[in-house]
Amino acid sequence: MSDPVDEAFAAYLRSCDAGELSSRDEFLAQFPELADELRELMDAADLLGRMTTRADRPAEAAAAAETVALSAPGGEGESAGSIAETLPVAARATGDAGPTLPYDLGDYQLLRVLGRGGMGVVYLAKQKALDRLVAVKMIRSGILADDAEVRRFYTEAQSAARLRHPGIVAVYQFGRRAGHHFFSMEYVEGMDLQQTIRVAPLEPTRAVRYVRDVALAIHHAHELGVLHRDLKPANVLIDPDDRVHVTDFGLAKHLDGDGGMTASGAAVGTPHYMAPEQAIGQSDRTTRQSDVYSLGAILFACLAGRPPIVADTVMQTLLQVAHQPAPSVRSFRREVSVDVETIIAKCLEKSPEKRYPTAEALASDLEAFLEDRPIAARPRPLWVRGWHWLEGVPLVAALFGRRVPHPTPAHRRFQRGMLGLAMLTPVVIVALAIGWDRHLDAMPAEVRIAGGLEGGVYREVASLLARSLSASHPVRAEVIPSDGSIENRQRLIRREVDLAPMQASEIRGDDLCVVAPLFYEAVHVLIREGPERVDRLESIAGQRVAVGPLGSGSRQAAELLFSSLPGEGQRIARVVTPWPGLAEPDAPEVAIVCGGFGSPLIRDLLDEGRWRLVPIPNGIEIALQHPTLRPMTIEARHYPGVRLPAGGIATVGTTAFLAARTRTPSALVTAALEALYSAAEVEGRIVGLIPRSHAAEWQGLAFHPAARRYFAGTD
Numbered sequence: 001m002s003d004p005v006d007e008a009f010a011a012y013l014r015s016c017d018a019g020e021l022s023s024r025d026e027f028l029a030q031f032p033e034l035a036d037e038l039r040e041l042m043d044a045a046d047l048l049g050r051m052t053t054r055a056d057r058p059a060e061a062a063a064a065a066e067t068v069a070l071s072a073p074g075g076e077g078e079s080a081g082s083i084a085e086t087l088p089v090a091a092r093a094t095g096d097a098g099p100t101l102p103y104d105l106g107d108y109q110l111l112r113v114l115g116r117g118g119m120g121v122v123y124l125a126k127q128k129a130l131d132r133l134v135a136v137k138m139i140r141s142g143i144l145a146d147d148a149e150v151r152r153f154y155t156e157a158q159s160a161a162r163l164r165h166p167g168i169v170a171v172y173q174f175g176r177r178a179g180h181h182f183f184s185m186e187y188v189e190g191m192d193l194q195q196t197i198r199v200a201p202l203e204p205t206r207a208v209r210y211v212r213d214v215a216l217a218i219h220h221a222h223e224l225g226v227l228h229r230d231l232k233p234a235n236v237l238i239d240p241d242d243r244v245h246v247t248d249f250g251l252a253k254h255l256d257g258d259g260g261m262t263a264s265g266a267a268v269g270t271p272h273y274m275a276p277e278q279a280i281g282q283s284d285r286t287t288r289q290s291d292v293y294s295l296g297a298i299l300f301a302c303l304a305g306r307p308p309i310v311a312d313t314v315m316q317t318l319l320q321v322a323h324q325p326a327p328s329v330r331s332f333r334r335e336v337s338v339d340v341e342t343i344i345a346k347c348l349e350k351s352p353e354k355r356y357p358t359a360e361a362l363a364s365d366l367e368a369f370l371e372d373r374p375i376a377a378r379p380r381p382l383w384v385r386g387w388h389w390l391e392g393v394p395l396v397a398a399l400f401g402r403r404v405p406h407p408t409p410a411h412r413r414f415q416r417g418m419l420g421l422a423m424l425t426p427v428v429i430v431a432l433a434i435g436w437d438r439h440l441d442a443m444p445a446e447v448r449i450a451g452g453l454e455g456g457v458y459r460e461v462a463s464l465l466a467r468s469l470s471a472s473h474p475v476r477a478e479v480i481p482s483d484g485s486i487e488n489r490q491r492l493i494r495r496e497v498d499l500a501p502m503q504a505s506e507i508r509g510d511d512l513c514v515v516a517p518l519f520y521e522a523v524h525v526l527i528r529e530g531p532e533r534v535d536r537l538e539s540i541a542g543q544r545v546a547v548g549p550l551g552s553g554s555r556q557a558a559e560l561l562f563s564s565l566p567g568e569g570q571r572i573a574r575v576v577t578p579w580p581g582l583a584e585p586d587a588p589e590v591a592i593v594c595g596g597f598g599s600p601l602i603r604d605l606l607d608e609g610r611w612r613l614v615p616i617p618n619g620i621e622i623a624l625q626h627p628t629l630r631p632m633t634i635e636a637r638h639y640p641g642v643r644l645p646a647g648g649i650a651t652v653g654t655t656a657f658l659a660a661r662t663r664t665p666s667a668l669v670t671a672a673l674e675a676l677y678s679a680a681e682v683e684g685r686i687v688g689l690i691p692r693s694h695a696a697e698w699q700g701l702a703f704h705p706a707a708r709r710y711f712a713g714t715d
Helices: 004-018 024-029 032-049 147-161 193-199 204-223 288-304 314-323 338-347 359-370 382-390 394-399 409-441 457-472 485-493 553-563 579-583 600-607 619-625 666-682 705-712
Strands: 103-105 108-116 120-127 132-139 171-177 180-186 236-238 244-246 446-450 476-480 499-503 512-528 544-547 573-576 590-596 611-613 630-634 649-661
Touching: 004 032, 024 032, 108 132, 132 147, 147 171, 147 180, 193 236, 193 288, 204 236, 204 244, 204 288, 204 359, 288 338, 288 359, 338 359, 394 409, 446 457, 446 485, 457 476, 457 499, 457 649, 457 666, 485 499, 485 512, 485 553, 485 649, 499 512, 499 553, 512 553, 512 600, 512 630, 512 666, 512 705, 544 553, 553 590, 553 619, 553 649, 579 600, 590 600, 590 649, 600 611, 619 630, 619 649, 649 666, 666 705
Parallel strands: 446 476, 446 499, 544 573, 544 590
Antiparallel strands: 103 108, 108 120, 120 132, 132 180, 171 180, 236 244, 499 649, 512 590, 512 611, 512 649, 630 649
């Protein structure tokens, strides 16, 4: 349903256009309930209507031309005449008060109306003395024109009088006759550019040629200190020879002073084609680049069939011209050259300093395009164009302290999409998180398990686990050799392996966790039988001691043990000897091996009778110094057939664990636990393996969540 205020205001504008309005108060009296709102709209119309010309002039507005070849004003002393001698109107019926056309105005016979603007009416007239057709422009309000209208009317004539250019309509004479101010000018037969565009958008080469010629004409005006300030297709006339003529300098400004005709804060120009600085009321700051903007808008309209900025109302148009970036002309016509798009975009920049510095520079680039030469303007980067477009989205603009009162439909759709996406984002995030967790917890197709030294218990456990996993699951399990606990930890952190056995001291930090406790590892201090017997631990100072590689748990345990010997640890000669090499005659006198109770390696050495175990009597003190170690006893049952003291051999030891990364898939951890314990039952128990029923009793360890669930379900 239409708005009554809009309908009433539209009727007011139609009355103004037809010259039928007697007075504003009389019109308002017809709508008493709407008077206040209509008065506000009328005040706004005064601001725009007196300084702009309407873009929708009738189809017959073909030659509203105004340029200059100045004669002395005539008739200045004539009487103002009567009210009946107001502006002639062609549509006045016979018998109505007032004159009709044709109408004699001194030397000019007014024949018909060519066009109407915001402040004037242009007639086709015959100049009797010279027997030629001319265009005569008169103030629309006739003898009722106030001083400001008269001054502005003559400013237009004086502005055009400065200019003599084939692309600018020439002014012949101005003055006053029968109370009517007028000036006569060259009559250009043909159509204006607005009428041409209404038929169909122009072919690009033709449009570029027209705007190039207009730019050259405007450059001539600029050189003589005149800004047009109301360039638009309706003010560009095309004669029968397809040449352009610029007309209507009614809003022109002299660069050497505006004569006080335009106040700061007034929006001067036609909204669709005015520069942003004009739209925000800074008409006193208009420059040559303001006309350059309008030239770019004209070229856009010639190609797209519509101005670059289009809104529902005049005020919305002004706001969008001031703040919204212009769309790309290629979004309306893909066949338009990228060079032409670049030229238009440079003209339509919001900041004047980013536009062409002169109309001549614009004409030069248009000429380059016509001659198929490179243009000087460079296209804006894609990210800049994208950002300028995003600035038109109200939500984005609000983030940067700007306001977009009237966003385009495309920006509204984009914002709705943003809001919809924002509402769906939590759901999407949850779904992705669930999917990612499932992915992380899925069983991998390949499993790598870190082993230890060849012949060691770690290698045995890793090999048994790999065989069991491959047999029970469709995975390829591989054992990666290593030097022991320290290297296993490093490989696990570097993601080179998925599972690794290692001593308790190596399971630290947030990246690693426990899968299962494997077995206890005791420090075995072995002494070779010989002529120079070493009877106790303190006697090993100065001896050669076989230790494991740097990456092994045996080497780490040995170093902790050496540090408990005050002042003696530095005198020990450490020898890295493969454990099978201890059976050789030239083997070191002492060996320190950290391994599980009943280790086959140690049992073999003891069975040969060439090695014996030496106790570590101060195990409690060592455990206090190194919390990862604890006092232990090697009992006779651990090595059947070996002669050991009835009370066993005192020593220290640690615990070996199967470890994994914190983010290891739960499916793999569960499968590894099932494989570990089933393999131990089927293939024979791993020596000293801690039963799974006891694993849940371990406290203070960072178990993998899947391992905790597994052991929690163990009876």
